[in-house]
Structures are given as C-alpha cells and as structure tokens.
Amino acid sequence: MDRVKYLLPEDRLPRHWYNIQADLKTPLAPIIHPGTKQPIGPEDLAPLFAMELIQQEVSQEREIEIPDPVRDVYRQWRPSPLHRARRLEKLLDTPARIYYKYEGVSPAGSHKPNTAVPQAFFNKQEGISRLATETGAGQWGSALAMAATVFGLELEVFMVRVSYDQKPYRRGLMEAFGASVTPSPSERTQAGRAILAEHPDSTGSLGIAISEAVEVAAGRDDTKYALGSVLNHVLMHQTVIGLEALEQFELADDYPDILIGCTGGGSNFAGFVFPFLGRRFRGEQDVRVIAVEPSACPTLTKGPFAYDFGDTAHMTPLMKMNTLGSTFVPPGFHAGGLRYHGMAPLVSHLLAEKAFDAVSYHQLETFEAGVLFAQAEGILPAPEANHAVAAAIDEARRCRESGESKAIAFNLCGHGHFDIQSYMDYHAGKLEAYEYPSEEVAMALSGLPSV
Amino acid sequence: MDRVKYLLPEDRLPRHWYNIQADLKTPLAPIIHPGTKQPIGPEDLAPLFAMELIQQEVSQEREIEIPDPVRDVYRQWRPSPLHRARRLEKLLDTPARIYYKYEGVSPAGSHKPNTAVPQAFFNKQEGISRLATETGAGQWGSALAMAATVFGLELEVFMVRVSYDQKPYRRGLMEAFGASVTPSPSERTQAGRAILAEHPDSTGSLGIAISEAVEVAAGRDDTKYALGSVLNHVLMHQTVIGLEALEQFELADDYPDILIGCTGGGSNFAGFVFPFLGRRFRGEQDVRVIAVEPSACPTLTKGPFAYDFGDTAHMTPLMKMNTLGSTFVPPGFHAGGLRYHGMAPLVSHLLAEKAFDAVSYHQLETFEAGVLFAQAEGILPAPEANHAVAAAIDEARRCRESGESKAIAFNLCGHGHFDIQSYMDYHAGKLEAYEYPSEEVAMALSGLPSV
Numbered sequence: 001m002d003r004v005k006y007l008l009p010e011d012r013l014p015r016h017w018y019n020i021q022a023d024l025k026t027p028l029a030p031i032i033h034p035g036t037k038q039p040i041g042p043e044d045l046a047p048l049f050a051m052e053l054i055q056q057e058v059s060q061e062r063e064i065e066i067p068d069p070v071r072d073v074y075r076q077w078r079p080s081p082l083h084r085a086r087r088l089e090k091l092l093d094t095p096a097r098i099y100y101k102y103e104g105v106s107p108a109g110s111h112k113p114n115t116a117v118p119q120a121f122f123n124k125q126e127g128i129s130r131l132a133t134e135t136g137a138g139q140w141g142s143a144l145a146m147a148a149t150v151f152g153l154e155l156e157v158f159m160v161r162v163s164y165d166q167k168p169y170r171r172g173l174m175e176a177f178g179a180s181v182t183p184s185p186s187e188r189t190q191a192g193r194a195i196l197a198e199h200p201d202s203t204g205s206l207g208i209a210i211s212e213a214v215e216v217a218a219g220r221d222d223t224k225y226a227l228g229s230v231l232n233h234v235l236m237h238q239t240v241i242g243l244e245a246l247e248q249f250e251l252a253d254d255y256p257d258i259l260i261g262c263t264g265g266g267s268n269f270a271g272f273v274f275p276f277l278g279r280r281f282r283g284e285q286d287v288r289v290i291a292v293e294p295s296a297c298p299t300l301t302k303g304p305f306a307y308d309f310g311d312t313a314h315m316t317p318l319m320k321m322n323t324l325g326s327t328f329v330p331p332g333f334h335a336g337g338l339r340y341h342g343m344a345p346l347v348s349h350l351l352a353e354k355a356f357d358a359v360s361y362h363q364l365e366t367f368e369a370g371v372l373f374a375q376a377e378g379i380l381p382a383p384e385a386n387h388a389v390a391a392a393i394d395e396a397r398r399c400r401e402s403g404e405s406k407a408i409a410f411n412l413c414g415h416g417h418f419d420i421q422s423y424m425d426y427h428a429g430k431l432e433a434y435e436y437p438s439e440e441v442a443m444a445l446s447g448l449p450s451v
Numbered sequence: 452m453d454r455v456k457y458l459l460p461e462d463r464l465p466r467h468w469y470n471i472q473a474d475l476k477t478p479l480a481p482i483i484h485p486g487t488k489q490p491i492g493p494e495d496l497a498p499l500f501a502m503e504l505i506q507q508e509v510s511q512e513r514e515i516e517i518p519d520p521v522r523d524v525y526r527q528w529r530p531s532p533l534h535r536a537r538r539l540e541k542l543l544d545t546p547a548r549i550y551y552k553y554e555g556v557s558p559a560g561s562h563k564p565n566t567a568v569p570q571a572f573f574n575k576q577e578g579i580s581r582l583a584t585e586t587g588a589g590q591w592g593s594a595l596a597m598a599a600t601v602f603g604l605e606l607e608v609f610m611v612r613v614s615y616d617q618k619p620y621r622r623g624l625m626e627a628f629g630a631s632v633t634p635s636p637s638e639r640t641q642a643g644r645a646i647l648a649e650h651p652d653s654t655g656s657l658g659i660a661i662s663e664a665v666e667v668a669a670g671r672d673d674t675k676y677a678l679g680s681v682l683n684h685v686l687m688h689q690t691v692i693g694l695e696a697l698e699q700f701e702l703a704d705d706y707p708d709i710l711i712g713c714t715g716g717g718s719n720f721a722g723f724v725f726p727f728l729g730r731r732f733r734g735e736q737d738v739r740v741i742a743v744e745p746s747a748c749p750t751l752t753k754g755p756f757a758y759d760f761g762d763t764a765h766m767t768p769l770m771k772m773n774t775l776g777s778t779f780v781p782p783g784f785h786a787g788g789l790r791y792h793g794m795a796p797l798v799s800h801l802l803a804e805k806a807f808d809a810v811s812y813h814q815l816e817t818f819e820a821g822v823l824f825a826q827a828e829g830i831l832p833a834p835e836a837n838h839a840v841a842a843a844i845d846e847a848r849r850c851r852e853s854g855e856s857k858a859i860a861f862n863l864c865g866h867g868h869f870d871i872q873s874y875m876d877y878h879a880g881k882l883e884a885y886e887y888p889s890e891e892v893a894m895a896l897s898g899l900p901s902v
Contacts, residue, residue: 002523003461004523004526004527005461005526005527007458007460007461009458009460010454010456010458072453072455073829075455075456076455076456076534076828076829076830083527087601105556107829107830107831109868146829147829149825149826149827149829150538150827150828150829168871168875169868169871169872170871171875172871172872172874172875172878173831173868173871173874175874175875175878176822176825176826176831176867176871176874176878177825177826177829177831178826371627374600374627374628375600375627375628375629376600376601377527377601378524378527378558378597378598378600378601378628379527379558380558380624380627380628416627417560417620417624417868417869418868420619420620420621420623420624420627421620421623423623423624423626423627424619424622424623424626427623427626427627
C-alpha cells in the first residue's frame with residue numbers, strides 16, 4: 001500500500017513544547033522600553049500576560065511541559081496528519097517526495113488553536129476570567145474564541161472594522177463560540193475614541209485594534225491580553241506541529257531534505273521548522289529550511305533587522321526584528337495572515353544567523369500554485385498556505401530538472417473555506433499580482449526609532 | 452488518560468461497504484415506470500449511470516468491495532474520528548456517555564465525498580469522461596467536484612439559481628476544483644429553456660436542476676449523471692461511516708445503546724446506522740436507532756409510505772418512500788440538506804418495518820442545541836447536524852433524570868463553516884421556528900400518483 005497519510009496515535013501527542021532559545025548560538029536581543037531604551041523585565045509585562053506565559057517568553061529550558069488539560073483539548077484534532085502528496089507528485093512528474101503537514105483539521109481550520117488553547121488555559125489557571133484580543137480577518141479571534149469557551153473564559157475581540165463589515169463570517173463563528181466582538185476603532189476605549197474623534201469614518205487597522213485590546217486588559221484586574229503570533233511563547237506553543245512531524249517522518253522511514261513554511265508574524269513557520277532546526281543545531285541531522293512571504297510585504301527578504309514597534313500606534317515595547325517600518329500598510333492582497341510589517345524576533349534572529357533562506361512570491365503565483373494543489377490533492381488551501389505550496393512546487397520542479405529525489409515538506413497551515421471570495425476573484429481574473437511597494441516601504445523605514 | 456477520540460490506523464479502513472439489502476426481512480418494493488407502472492430494469496438506468504453502480508443498486512450481496520483507488524482517496528481523511536464528548540457530558544451533568552462520529556474532517560467538510568469518490572471512480576473506470584449533477588446550496592456539488600478532479604473527470608453542475616446568486620462560496624469551491632457551474636434554470640437544456648420561456652425570472656429548484664442534469668447526461672455518450680443521496684448505492688457507500696464506528700467502539704470497549712442521525716435524503720443517517728442495524732437484524736447486538744428531521748419537512752413522521760416521483764418536474768421513475776408530495780416546497784429553513792420532499796426507499800422501508808424511531812425538531816431547537824454543543828466541544832456543526840445534536844442532548848438529559856448511564860452516539864455529518872450566516876441570524880434573533888406546514892403538505896399529497 002502506498003501510504004498517503006502518516007497518523008500518530010493519540011498517546012504519542014508530544015508531552016513538551018520545544019524552546020529553540022536553548023539551542024541558539026547567540027542570545028536574543030532584549031525587548032526594550034521605547035522611552036528609557038532599557039531592557040524590560042517580566043514585571044513590566046505582568047499587567048498584560050499570565051505569569052506562566054511571561055516565564056515561557058524568557059525561558060532557556062529546551063523542553064516545557066504541555067499540561068494535561070491542554071493536551072486533552074489538543075487531542076480533539078491532534079496529532080494532525082502528515083500527508084504524502086502522491087497525486088501532486090504524479091501531476092508534476094517529479095522524482096521528489098512531497099509531504100505536507102495539515103493544520104486545517106483543527107476546529108478553527110488553522111494552526112492558531114495550538115497557542116490559543118494553552119494561552120486560555122494558563123490564564124484560567126491564574127484566576128483570570130476574561131481575555132481581550134484583536135483580530136484582522138478573524139482567524140486568530142475565532143481560534144481564541146474556541147479556546148476561551150472550552151475553558152469557560154469570557155472573550156472580548158476587537159475586530160478591524162473593515163473586516164467586521166466586509167468579512168462577517170469569522171465574526172459569526174466567534175459569536176457562536178460565545179465571544180463578544182466589537183468593531184475597532186470603538187467607543188469602548190480611550191484609544192478608540194481618540195481615533196474616532198479625528199477620523200469618524202476610520203475603517204480601522206490591526207495596530208489600532210491592538211491598542212484597544214491592550215487598553216482593556218491593562219485597565220481591568222480580571223482581564224489579560226492574548227496575542228496570536230510574534231512572541232516567543234506563541235511560537236513555542238506551535239512547535240507541537242514540528243514535533244509531531246518528526247515522529248511522523250520516523251513512521252514514514254524518511255526525513256525532509258527541504259522544509260517550507262509561509263511567514264506573516266512567523267508562528268506557523270516557527271512551529272513547523274524549529275524542532276528540525278534544533279536537531280540541525282545540535283548536529284543530529286541536516287535540513288534546508290525556506291521561509292516564504294508575499295512580494296507585497298517582504299519583511300524577511302527586504303526589511304532591515306532593527307528595533308521597531310510591534311504596532312502602528314506605538315503602544316508596544318521595541319523588538320529587534322526584520323521590519324518594513326511600523327507605519328507600513330501592505331497593499332490589499334488576500335493572505336490577511338501575512339499582512340504584518342514585522343516578524344517574530346526569534347525568526348528574525350535565526351535569519352540573521354543564516355539558519356534558513358527566505359523567498360517571496362507575488363499573489364498570482366501563489367493562487368496558481370494553490371489551485372494546482374487543490375485540483376491534484378482535493379484540499380483547498382488558505383491563501384497564506386498557498387505561499388508554501390508555491391515554493392514546494394518550485395522545488396519539486398527543480399528536482400524534475402535535476403533528476404534528484406528530494407523529500408520536500410511544507411506546512412499547510414489552514415484550509416481555504418473562509419477565503420472562497422479570493423479564489424472567485426482569481427477565477428474571474430480580478431486578482432492583482434502586487435509587486436514590492438518599494439517607495440512605501442522606504443517611507444515607513446525612514447521613521448524607524450533610534451535606539 | 453480519559454480518551455476523547457478513537458482513531459483507527461489507516462490500514463483498518465474498511466475493505467467492503469455493507470449492503471443492508473442482504474439483511475432485510477422483506478424485499479424492497481421495485482422502482483416502477485410512471486407510464487407502464489411496470490418495474491424498471493438495469494437497462495432502463497444504463498443511459499444515466501455506470502453499470503457497476505446499477506449493479507450495486509440492486510445487489511443482494513452483504514459485502515461489496517471498496518476498490519483500492521477509492522480507498523487511496525478515502526485514506527486522505529478516513530478513518531474519520533469517533534469523539535467522546537466529555538465536556539458536553541459535564542455541562543449537561545449527565546451520566547450518559549456521549550459519542551459523535553465526525554465527518555467534517557473531509558476536504559468538502561461533510562460526509563458527501565464518501566459516495567462522490569466511488570461514483571467518480573466507477574464512471575472513470577467505464578470510460579466516462581464527464582459527469583453532470585445538480586446541487587442546491589452546493590454541499591453535494593463541491594464534494595463531487597473534489598472527487599471529479601482527483602480522477603480527472605470533467606464536471607458540469609446545475610446549481611439552483613437562488614443559491615448560485617445568494618450563496619456563492621460553495622460555487623467558488625466547486626470552480627476552484629475545476630468544475631463548471633451553471634445557474635439553473637439555464638439555456639443549456641430544453642428543460643431549462645422551457646421553464647425560462649414561461650418564468651424568465653425563475654429562481655430555480657432542485658427538481659428543475661435534476662431535470663437539467665439528467666437531460667445533459669442522457670443526451671451525451673461521454674456523460675453520466677450522479678446523485679448525492681436517496682439511491683441504494685449512495686447509501687451503501689456511506690456505510691463506511693458506521694463500519695468504522697463499529698471498530699472504534701471496540702477500541703473504546705463500549706457499544707452504543709442509542710444511535711442518532713439526521714435525515715434529509717437519508718444517506719448520512721443510513722451510512723452511520725445501517726452497519727449497526729445489520730448486527731441487530733442478525734441477532735448479534737441490540738441497539739435503538741433514532742432518525743431526526745425538521746418539523747418543517749417531516750417526511751418520516753408525517754409522510755405516508757407511497758409511490759411518488761423523486762423530483763418536482765416528474766422526470767424520474769416512481770419510488771416507494773415516505774413522501775410529503777413531490778410538489779411540496781419546504782419553508783426556508785437553513786438546513787438545506789434536509790429540504791427534500793421524499794426519503795431514501797431503503798430508509799422508508801426500514802421505518803415501515805419499525806427498525807427505528809423518527810422524531811422531528813423545529814429550527815430554533817436545533818440551533819439552540821448546536822450552539823450549546825459548539826460552546827462545549829469547540830466544533831461548530833452544520834445546521835443539518837444540529838438536528839442530531841438536539842436529539843442526543845435530549846436523550847442525555849433523560850439519562851440525567853433517570854440516572855441511567857447510556858451510551859449515546861450521533862453522526863456529526865459536517866461542520867458549519869459554510870453556514871455561518873444561519874448562526875448570525877440565530878444570534879440576532881432572526882431565525883423562525885418553522886412548525887409543520889400541514890396545509891401545504893395536504894395539498895401536495897393530494898397529487899400523489901395512483902399506482
């Protein structure tokens with residue numbers, strides 16, 4: 001039987017997350033306060049995050065235990081399958097062996113619940129009863145809504161108004177899970193009221209929504225803030241993906257030559273590749289790693305590695321990361337999860353250490369690849385995941401030319417069932433390619449804070 | 452560890468479908484020709500269906516082999532998980548053990564690919580290059596589109612115009628899989644042109660769309676027709692659900708006291724319960740079975756068991772089934788997959804033999820149950836599946852009252868990611884209950900054909 005799927009039994013779900021900080025050659029640059037320019041400590045973060053999460057953020061331990069109540073929820077859809085794309089291989093007439101880890105089987109349809117669940121759990125454990133967060137199109141918000149209802153927490157989501165109005169379905173999913181969803185900017189916060197006073201018709205931005213959620217969390221003892229990417233502990237929670245994949249490659253009696261993930265804030269990429277990179281760093285097994293980003297928001301391939309704000313409104317501390325400038329607004333491509341001006345500090349740090357390669361694709365290339373994949377494999381990828389698909393197909397085509405039989409593995413981080421409009425636009429010839437907006441980036445980078 | 456999921460390894464995917472015709476006490480009533488009133492034979496169906504499917508339709512063999520190429524595609528998401536709903540049990544404070552088989556993990560998000568895949572395969576094997584079908588909201592059409600692209604078949608889908616215009620997302624999914632989708636009524640067929648001549652603004656109906664798809668298939672040698680429910684072979688393909696569940700209950704060291712499924716055309720219900728009913732018929736193990744239908748389209752609880760047409764336009768042969776009359780148009784409730792005037796002849800036959808009980812719920816009750824389930828388990832069910840959820844919750848509450856610890860299992864036949872609008876309407880208090888439309892049914896039943 002030609003295997004098309006490698007499943008792990010429920011009891012082989014990882015018992016620890018992998019913390020790549022233990023295996024870094026050089027330590028991460030500290031997060032610094034924008035006023036004092038001094039490193040900030042755990043106590044500065046305490047108003048916003050549960051103490052356990054703050055400790056995870058700075059931990060140097062290689063393994064951090066996944067608590068049983070978190071594993072109980074993970075087990076509902078995890079371990080997620082590792083698929084062998086045999087029909088795609090045949091269609092491409094390639095000697096490459098193509099694998100994909102499929103995170104679309106989660107109740108929210110993406111990898112986001114991998115961190116939403118532990119974040120909800122650790123807050124609940126510390127007596128917190130409410131969470132506040134922001135969301136753009138709603139992928140993160142719906143994952144956190146699912147996690148919050150499972151642990152009996154209230155959730156307040158600030159959703160960018162243009163998405164609230166134009167993409168109501170993920171909002172409906174959040175509400176069905178019991179979350180309260182407020183269009184941002186709102187009258188609920190000082191930050192929101194200030195924006196509305198100046199721009200009554202503001203359609204909002206992720207930066208504004210972050211400011212509102214942070215303000216709500218900072219102002220109430222019963223409420224903490226939750227973030228869906230970028231931070232070290234978020235990336236670490238996602239390593240359950242790569243840890244499972246390592247075991248699944250053992251089952252397959254194979255090992256990837258090339259690992260591919262798409263990058264927005266960096267969490268699905270990190271979750272998939274960090275456990276493999278750790279093995280390489282420790283001299284156990286080599287692997288080539290490729291990060292794929294949109295040409296229209298090319299943080300890793302065009303952005304400098306510099307201290308910058310995490311948000312547009314400059315409410316956050318400064319992080320050293322690849323950035324296109326915190327005021328950069330990416331053009332309107334459909335992969336909403338990749339529309340972030342910065343990049344996780346850990347991912348940026350590893351790029352600076354040349355731990356992986358970064359490439360960019362424009363929107364039309366990614367949809368062309370996604371439709372080819374869908375018609376071969378029968379699964380419609382999320383627009384974000386299409387970036388990984390495009391790079392994997394290109395690597396497989398290179399194998400056809402060179403005659404090499406490499407094992408190529410990518411993370412299919414979510415399904416496209418909430419993104420059908422983008423495929424309809426592609427089908428109708430209405431999608432733009434969106435090349436690199438160099439002038440807008442130069443303008444935004446001119447405003448980088450001096451450190 | 453309290454198990455929350457029972458997975459079968461890939462190599463325990465069933466090798467045969469189960470054909471309940473082998474275990475019936477009395478034979479099925481024949482399908483008859485509406486003109487001659489004589490039974491029709493395989494040769495009458497040959498213009499529309501592949502010969503292998505026609506043979507399956509009338510076979511009396513208990514087991515029919517699942518071909519390897521079909522199992523290869525099934526294996527992408529099958530065996531599907533059997534979950535134990537521990538959080539729901541806790542929320543209901545019930546001694547009942549609640550299980551659900553989850554078909555939402557398929558690439559189309561429902562059970563429909565279980566028959567779409569073999570239908571595409573058997574047609575391909577007999578040299579057919581095109582399929583034609585109809586779809587309402589698109590659940591069946593998108594499953595067949597996935598199956599057709601996997602086997603390299605062209606697919607033409609006639610989609611009811613009101614859904615084509617108002618629910619474009621499943622259309623987008625079908626097109627992404629390479630299918631051609633035509634709003635029905637259309638100028639492509641004589642049936643469509645006749646309707647449009649009389650009603651230029653017709654919003655279409657499933658009956659009209661069936662007529663168009665049948666006409667296209669009958670008129671071209673390279674094209675056959677495919678149906679997503681009702682027929683014996685369709686129900687048999689779905690038994691892969693119940694066959695897996697039987698093995699999963701062995702893993703769980705448990706056996707259901709009560710099995711529950713929702714019924715529209717009957718295929719997800721049949722697929723889940725027939726293998727268990729077969730064991731009961733053969734004296735191996737007892738089980739109580741409940742079919743759940745909408746109060747607004749109560750085929751099993753209110754319809755007579757009589758010969759009727761399968762479609763509104765009276766193009767099909769006559770089948771003996773529970774029916775509300777072929778001209779009955781159900782009110783506009785959201786569970787589109789349950790809006791059918793008739794019922795699979797096999798399911799109707801078994802109701803007449805008192806093999807199971809049938810109950811009905813109105814729309815508000817089903818959404819209330821679905822939201823309760825979603826908030827406990829973190830999975831949003833399709834509106835159709837909410838009917839099964841409602842009955843399962845009621846049975847679990849009865850266990851709380853009586854103190855009995857019964858095992859209750861239901862089929863969660865699909866996720867609700869394409870049906871968020873209905874949850875938003877529920878949330879906004881805009882959903883109607885939709886009680887039994889007795890006068891409309893009486894009117895439609897007055898037109899039953901005499902046999």
